[in-house]
Amino acid sequence: MTSGPVEVQMCQSILPCHANHQGELGAGQLLKWMDTTACLAGEHAGMACVTASMDDIQFEETVRVGQVINIKARVNRAFNTSMEVGIYVTVQEVLSGVTKRVCVAFSTFVAKPTGTHKVSLKPLDVQGSVEEMLEYSLASERRRLRLYNEEAFKNLMKDYYNLQNKGYRKPVVPVVSTELMRVESIELGLPPHANHHGNTFGGQIMACMENVATVAASLLCGYYPSLEAVDMFRFRGPSSVGDRLVFKAMVNNTFQTSVEVGVWVEAYNCEEWNEGTPRHINSASMIYYIPGRDGEKQMFPDVTYTTLDGERRLIGAIVRKRILKVKTLSLDPSLRNIPNFSSQKTHSRAEFSCVLQVGVYVHEEADMLCLKVEMKIKTTAFHAFLLLADLRLRPQWDRNYLISAFSANFHFWVNYSFNVNLKLYLYHHRDPYIVALRSVTMATVPPDENSIRSEVKCAGFLVHEIGYSACKVSHYNQVTSGVLPYVEGNLAGWSKSMEEKAMSCISFLEQDLLTRQFWYAHIRTILGQLFKK
Numbered sequence: 001m002t003s004g005p006v007e008v009q010m011c012q013s014i015l016p017c018h019a020n021h022q023g024e025l026g027a028g029q030l031l032k033w034m035d036t037t038a039c040l041a042g043e044h045a046g047m048a049c050v051t052a053s054m055d056d057i058q059f060e061e062t063v064r065v066g067q068v069i070n071i072k073a074r075v076n077r078a079f080n081t082s083m084e085v086g087i088y089v090t091v092q093e094v095l096s097g098v099t100k101r102v103c104v105a106f107s108t109f110v111a112k113p114t115g116t117h118k119v120s121l122k123p124l125d126v127q128g129s130v131e132e133m134l135e136y137s138l139a140s141e142r143r144r145l146r147l148y149n150e151e152a153f154k155n156l157m158k159d160y161y162n163l164q165n166k167g168y169r170k171p172v173v174p175v176v177s178t179e180l181m182r183v184e185s186i187e188l189g190l191p192p193h194a195n196h197h198g199n200t201f202g203g204q205i206m207a208c209m210e211n212v213a214t215v216a217a218s219l220l221c222g223y224y225p226s227l228e229a230v231d232m233f234r235f236r237g238p239s240s241v242g243d244r245l246v247f248k249a250m251v252n253n254t255f256q257t258s259v260e261v262g263v264w265v266e267a268y269n270c271e272e273w274n275e276g277t278p279r280h281i282n283s284a285s286m287i288y289y290i291p292g293r294d295g296e297k298q299m300f301p302d303v304t305y306t307t308l309d310g311e312r313r314l315i316g317a318i319v320r321k322r323i324l325k326v327k328t329l330s331l332d333p334s335l336r337n338i339p340n341f342s343s344q345k346t347h348s349r350a351e352f353s354c355v356l357q358v359g360v361y362v363h364e365e366a367d368m369l370c371l372k373v374e375m376k377i378k379t380t381a382f383h384a385f386l387l388l389a390d391l392r393l394r395p396q397w398d399r400n401y402l403i404s405a406f407s408a409n410f411h412f413w414v415n416y417s418f419n420v421n422l423k424l425y426l427y428h429h430r431d432p433y434i435v436a437l438r439s440v441t442m443a444t445v446p447p448d449e450n451s452i453r454s455e456v457k458c459a460g461f462l463v464h465e466i467g468y469s470a471c472k473v474s475h476y477n478q479v480t481s482g483v484l485p486y487v488e489g490n491l492a493g494w495s496k497s498m499e500e501k502a503m504s505c506i507s508f509l510e511q512d513l514l515t516r517q518f519w520y521a522h523i524r525t526i527l528g529q530l531f532k533k
């Protein structure tokens, strides 16, 4: 496989045979073209590959008959046996020449030469544009999120059921039962449905999935819904010509102006069909909306469930919505120019969480990870700096820390989670105020078998004054990849531990705010009276 990325481009004029009854390009047809273009980009050096997954896609524009669609695909990064292919779709209005973005998607292809052996791919040699470098970096972040998606989902579902057991059951207003919107369709895998390797073409499977999902959504709304987004197609196993493919779709949940439909695909060969033992080869969920005449999206009725499976799917839709939100924030390319702690040249970073006063960012380079937690504090920068630089106070807001030794010159403590000994390295008494810490080895605190040592390379706080009595505190941690398991929950969206720690730090720094505000007001009054005199 050659090492540089090659862009592959497909251009299609939209004809009535590609469109639905409303003259709009069917999403299924678009998915087929996208899969083909991406596969050609992945196979550009002659190595056969199969689609393993296609990440979440948001459709931004409706494409109509007479318009021209342009699909560009390029390998962003090769991992071991798999690679990520980026797909960029635009639509052009022929008469005006106006071009709009339809969607951006990321597919994972796995190299599959003939035979059963696996092939390791050569690393991609990206020396091109800044954009290529950035995509190369973001590809590993996306891979982490995509491979964690299933686990994140399971954990959030568990959290939900735990809450329920503690009596937090959310009341459901029963209106329409999801069981009524169940659609099933069978297809026979014929040669025209196969790809160039003789397996059922991935694009064809996605198109059939979209077809049954659209029928289920239209049963609910009694109208023609439009596809807004897809939550990841995962090709769990192959199917081939002669297989019977059963597509099952069911409404999972509604959210005011959208509905989520889940689709499940099973494949059977003749024997499996007779024995009733299907292979689960794909599943995905799709979000639809009803376009109104005035451009406003129309409302969907509330739905409820009558079976345990119905309940699981209803909750699953809420959980997926939450994960999608975190992922979108994580990988938003508009959030780019965050200064980095190491001041080295870096390629990627992403904000993956944001509550009112807290922003959490991750930035990856080689085997190092830089975590930044940004907090807006209602206190002066100097006051925040004094409190943060006094490491004896740290356990008041960070329960992972324990002071094990303290002296006038050095402040040592042990981080419980990683058993790291940190040394206060630098105080800086001016805006921006800096508290810098570095990992050191301490003979008095030897490593033990239950903890990993020296995962935090350096850490610290940067405190910037922002106006009168307010500041921005950035807490940095540069860590090795061994810390990943501790922050993955935050990345994947099921844990809020970093935000919780930040909120605890904020309340620690702001705790005597009222007292100080009283004194500031008091001093201002006295000064005002003095000047009057």
Ligand SMILES: CCCC(=O)SCCNC(=O)CCNC(=O)[C@H](O)C(C)(C)COP(=O)(O)OP(=O)(O)OC[C@H]1O[C@@H](n2cnc3c(N)ncnc32)[C@H](O)[C@@H]1OP(=O)(O)O
Pocket: 035, 036, 039, 049, 050, 051, 052, 053, 079, 080, 081, 082, 083, 108, 110, 146, 147, 195, 196, 199, 200, 201, 202, 203, 234, 235, 236, 237, 238, 239
């Ligand atoms: C013309 C368009 C092309 C087509 O039509 S292809 C037809 C549609 N696709 C298929 O039929 C593929 C069906 N699935 C399969 O055959 C297998 O599940 C597949 C994808 C080959 C993986 O199987 P294995 O190799 O046994 O799995 P593995 O656990 O060893 O992983 C190998 C590499 O694949 C990656 N992978 C597996 N499932 C994934 C997923 N859902 N999303 C993203 N990446 C995934 C996995 O991370 C691993 O990557 P790496 O080797 O670490 O780089």
